[in-house]
Amino acid sequence: MAVIAFWSNSDKETGQTVSAATIATYMAIEHNYRILLVDATFNDDTLERCFWTISNDPKKNVTQRLNKGKLDISAGAEGLASAIASNKATPEIITNYTRVVFKNRLDVLCGLKTKDKNEYIKITKLYKDLLHTANKYYDLVFVDLEKTLSLENTKAMLEEADIIMYNFTKNLKQANEYIETVQKNPNLLTKQKLIPLLSNSDENTPYNVKNVTRYIGERKEIPKIPYTAGFVKSISEAGVANYFLNNGMSGKGFNKNSDLIASASYACETIVKRLEELKYRI
Numbered sequence: 001m002a003v004i005a006f007w008s009n010s011d012k013e014t015g016q017t018v019s020a021a022t023i024a025t026y027m028a029i030e031h032n033y034r035i036l037l038v039d040a041t042f043n044d045d046t047l048e049r050c051f052w053t054i055s056n057d058p059k060k061n062v063t064q065r066l067n068k069g070k071l072d073i074s075a076g077a078e079g080l081a082s083a084i085a086s087n088k089a090t091p092e093i094i095t096n097y098t099r100v101v102f103k104n105r106l107d108v109l110c111g112l113k114t115k116d117k118n119e120y121i122k123i124t125k126l127y128k129d130l131l132h133t134a135n136k137y138y139d140l141v142f143v144d145l146e147k148t149l150s151l152e153n154t155k156a157m158l159e160e161a162d163i164i165m166y167n168f169t170k171n172l173k174q175a176n177e178y179i180e181t182v183q184k185n186p187n188l189l190t191k192q193k194l195i196p197l198l199s200n201s202d203e204n205t206p207y208n209v210k211n212v213t214r215y216i217g218e219r220k221e222i223p224k225i226p227y228t229a230g231f232v233k234s235i236s237e238a239g240v241a242n243y244f245l246n247n248g249m250s251g252k253g254f255n256k257n258s259d260l261i262a263s264a265s266y267a268c269e270t271i272v273k274r275l276e277e278l279k280y281r282i
Helices: 016-030 060-066 072-087 092-097 117-124 128-136 152-160 172-184 211-216 227-234 240-247 256-277
Strands: 002-007 035-040 101-102 105-110 142-146 161-169 194-201 224-226
Touching: 002 016, 002 105, 002 152, 002 240, 016 035, 016 101, 016 142, 016 161, 016 194, 016 224, 016 227, 016 240, 016 256, 035 128, 035 152, 072 092, 072 105, 072 128, 092 105, 117 152, 128 142, 128 152, 142 152, 142 227, 152 227, 161 256, 194 211, 194 256, 224 256, 227 240
Parallel strands: 002 142, 002 161, 035 105, 035 142, 161 194, 194 224
Antiparallel strands: 101 105
8 A cells, every 4th residue: 555665865885775675574574464575776686685595507597487387587577567568467467576575475576687777767667657556456565766866767766655765874974965865855855755764773883873863853763774793694695584583573682683673673663653644554
């Protein structure tokens, strides 16, 4: 019933993709929602690698494309875009092009395989319609967007989003970029739909979540995804889903794992409360 976009106007690393994977995974486990996580970035397989190992062997990649008779999952986004372009896409058919993390809870539409920027731009023009269609089947659609506002396609998807999670990491430049971007785009980044998110946070630095919250002018503490060594390891080993399952879902305690889980929980609660304020029914 709602689209949540993860995005940043910075062209530097912001932890955006990992934040999207983290929050979508926690939400899928802890809440009874059907969620689609869409990779709309260009030439970046980070999101896919959060959940699956990608082989560099072309022969193995061919085998991985065969998924119990389903369509070519490795080119799922291209296939789905083609169906949308020919008006053959229905909300239910989207699952033919996705990969399952948790059955009936979390599906992932992996990114476009093209390395041609013009081809990427051409295909992602259809993504606004893709989000609209997917929104009829899933309770929540999370989308990891290409950074900056340099592409009209990105702007169109931000306009389609019900909530924008604006990612920036723990440094002054990115905090200032956030403030400047919000000031320059008041009609797009409205207070009602915008939620700032601090990625790779570290409470032992001057740019901890309380200080950053105060600096950017927010009254209530913003969500964060803290830097956690064990979690970083799980990302590199396609283990994001197993990380949460193996470490439990309790945010209680005083270790790094509990801090990450508590932070993911708070981020999800922030999203749900905002949707309730916007009168969305999930």
